[in-house]
Amino acid sequence: MLASLVAEIQVVQVCNNSGSQCTALGPGDVSIARPNEYAYEDVVNEIWSQADIQFEFSYRTWNNSAALNLTASEMNQLLNDQWTAGGTPPPALIDGLQFFFTQAIPSLNTINLPAGFDATRQGTNAGQTQLGLPSPLNATPTGRGVMVNAGVPFSVLGGTLAHEIGHALGLRHIGNPGLGSVGDPTVNLPMTSRNLMWEAGAGPPLTIDLTPLQSFPLTTAQINAVRANGTNPLFDADGNGQPPLKDAPDLTPPVVRIVSTNQTVSESRTEAIDLVIAIDKPAATEVSGNLAVGGNAIAEDFELPISSFVIAAGQSQTTLSINVLDNARGEPTRQIDVTLSNVSGATLSNESRLTITILDDDQPATAIRLVAPSLTAGPRQQPGDNRPTAIQFRATVQTTLSVSSAESTLTVDQVQAFDRDRNSVGQIVQGVFTAELAAGELYALVLPASSVDVSYLIESSAGEETLVRSGFLNLLNPNDVNADGQVTAVDALRVINRLNSLDQTDGGNDDPSTTASQPMSFEDVNGDGSISAVDALRVINHLNAQDGRAGSTAQSEPIPVSPPFPALPLRERLGRDTRGNHSLAEASRTSVKQIACSPHMTDNLGSTVHSQGLIAPSRTKGDANEPALIDAAMGQSSDWWTLS
Incomplete structure (x- = not known):
């Protein structure tokens, strides 16, 4: 599983000028090496997993015979990106850490650098790294180090490389005084305590029965220091202003859904309805899918020109248009259900449906029950006869209408309200249908059909006496005088x-x-x-x-x-x-x-x-x-x- 912080480590294999002789990268025991990879990668990442850091390895060669056996001066030049020793110059600094695998480096007492050095406990493996502390020691950290592979087991080679990574990210040897800051802590441990940052000859000896994580633990102070330093722009090595440690990329696919809200419209609507399909983050690649249309609406009721959608790479949404058609013929209420299917490049959300209810402006559905009680507010029982009920009323003052369920198993998802122009008003907020009403205006509140008797609570913020009988106008279909669902x-x-x-x-x-x-x-x-x-x-x-x-x-x-x-x-x-x-x-x-x-x-x-x-x-x-x-x-x- 990907860690929270990641960084690139570029391993540079040093070869002679012709490229015919190169430093060995694999461990001495080649039988444990994985095909096409070097086993020390696993060791390094196992050790640094305790800091929730993962390193991605890349490889390249550098053909320069002078770099196979570095002198003290050449070591200084290489680590500080000031190579003047001749031959092909080294590869450019990277936005991460860079380690040169060579055949020999000078002894510790000839290197005049504020750097870490680690000859392994066996004395056959060494590394040298510029200490990653921008000030006051190094004004410009390079993120570079040098490794010598003497054919030791991969656990030793991986442990040494992990140790040098610690230096590159600001850790000193155990017992060496730091600057007293989070980025450079002083860590003192008894000699019997294992730790990644012991210098050569110090700390307990390695034993073959321990895992890399057991052999090279880190303290909390060390972990905090490395995470703070590695994400600090002061540790930028290649001058692009970016620190070596980056937040791990989000590899989970985006989630696609329909963000348009359900609507109820009149069939005489001329403005197109936006079908907005969005993903929760910009996609690295194209996201596409199909549109499936259901419901009882027919081709004469609406127009959706295309049957698929595409969200281009780098974009976060696309908008399609649905046109409602007025067929000038009395018919029941129609419903369009648009869903997403066969999605590619994203995960399909549960919120992948848009429902559009089309109210006929010639003649409403015959099943609707129209009532105009003296007072609308209060408890209201909806009969279980599979017929929706439209309650007409007039708001005597400006107020807020709210409709809630009186039963725990009942929702108000299908409750609707319409103004005098038959425009849908209101919304559902935290399980309660609410609508802002204007003083003196007529409204129709539609309760959905049910097969069993259900109860709603209808309330007005200004008092129940403010929702009164609307008069003798059929708000849903004015021509249907006797409210039987048809005009005759x-x-x-x-x-x-x-x-x-x-x-x-x-x-x-x-x-x-x-x-x-x-x-x-x-x-x-x-x-x-x-x-x-x-x-x-x-x-x-x-x-x-x-x-x-x-x-x-x-x-x-x-x-x-x-x-x-x-x-x-x-x-x-x-x-x-x-x-x-x-x-x-x-x-x-x-x-x-x-x-x-x-x-x-x-x-x-x-x-x-x-x-x-x-x-x-x-x-x-x-x-x-x-x-x-x-x-x-x-x-x-x-x-x-x-x-x-």
């Missing part, structure tokens, strides 16, 4: 009957809150706070437009609904202008009994109208291809469908 002629008749029933009350009161005992109905189609013929016209025009999209040959012109129109208690009737277009006539005192619709619309009234207790149409003479006008106005043409 029945919805227009609901408005007409409501107008007629209000006409019979004293004063024509149009306050929806006074009729809470009546069946759930949402006649304020245009959301202006009152119920008028305009609301019926909105539904009729929607149905006529639906007829046209369905390919009907009998289409009526849209009825103008430009304001202002008188609301209740006035009643309006519909007629035709001189061009034959449907329009609002002047207000009269007759009940509203005339609306424009296509033959297809009236053909589908039938028993549905009777079953809901509405006024049913009866057919009079007239062209079946003529746009129908439900009418019983005084003396009007009988070439219409009429109410009986």
